[in-house]
Amino acid sequence: MNILSSYRRTRFFLLVNITGLAIGLAASIMLILFVVNELSYDRHFAGSDRIVRLNTAMDKKGEIKYFSTNLGIAYSELPKKIAGIASAVRLFPNGKTELIYETEYFQFRGFRGKF
Numbered sequence: 470m471n472i473l474s475s476y477r478r479t480r481f482f483l484l485v486n487i488t489g490l491a492i493g494l495a496a497s498i499m500l501i502l503f504v505v506n507e508l509s510y511d512r513h514f515a516g517s518d519r520i521v522r523l524n525t526a527m528d529k530k531g532e533i534k535y536f537s538t539n540l541g542i543a544y545s546e547l548p549k550k551i552a553g554i555a556s557a558v559r560l561f562p563n564g565k566t567e568l569i570y571e572t573e574y575f576q577f578r579g580f581r582g583k584f
Contacts, residue, residue, distance in 0.1 A: 523547075523557075 476483045511517050523543060524535045544557040568575040 519553075519555075 511520050514520060522537065523539055524537055525539050527534050527536065539559075541559065544559045548554045548557055
């Protein structure tokens, strides 16, 4: 049985098959591009295998959340105390960050201006 003559009789199935193939290929290409982009993050820096991110873990009623906001002393003291750290960079988030520990209250307002 000739496949092309079969598709001539059923043009609707030909349209469905080609549309499905196009959507599948597009989704596959987008997924591959996303994965390649995620794996190449910070790879253009020299010594990219040594770049790490310091996170703060907060345990709130058994649910652990991670934040990139840390105390400023961590960035000045860690390179002095740990031999493998060459330097540290502090990132400032936009908005407001609050930290309450027992009776102490700390508040940080992030940068909201233009560079």
